[in-house]
Amino acid sequence: MKKIEAIIRPEKLAVVRKALEEIGATGVTITEVKGHGAQRGVVQQWRGNTYTVDLLHKVKLETVVQDEILERVLQAIHENARTGEIGDGKVFVSEIIEVMRVRTGERGKAAV
Numbered sequence: 001m002k003k004i005e006a007i008i009r010p011e012k013l014a015v016v017r018k019a020l021e022e023i024g025a026t027g028v029t030i031t032e033v034k035g036h037g038a039q040r041g042v043v044q045q046w047r048g049n050t051y052t053v054d055l056l057h058k059v060k061l062e063t064v065v066q067d068e069i070l071e072r073v074l075q076a077i078h079e080n081a082r083t084g085e086i087g088d089g090k091v092f093v094s095e096i097i098e099v100m101r102v103r104t105g106e107r108g109k110a111a112v
Helices: 010-023 067-081
Strands: 002-008 029-035 042-046 049-053 056-065 089-095
Touching (some): 002 010, 010 056, 056 067, 067 089
Antiparallel strands (some): 002 089
């Protein structure tokens, strides 16, 4: 099993969620986050004044998937979250050693 953490643009969340549900990655945790990458934010103008916005609004999407669908999930995130501009986000994949459903005590694949 793999844990996927995807940090994406908020406006792309709905289409990414829909694509993941179609693949079978139904359990998801979504968190509103702020941060920046290598670009260190953006410079914006408003009413003639220049402002540096160094913490950008993003959405962090977390899901645990079976190894068999990992590549399809990564492809779905890439295709649906990508705009081609700086700030599209990042995806991190980690190995999951164990999982347990709290309500029933089930473990492993049955708990996901």
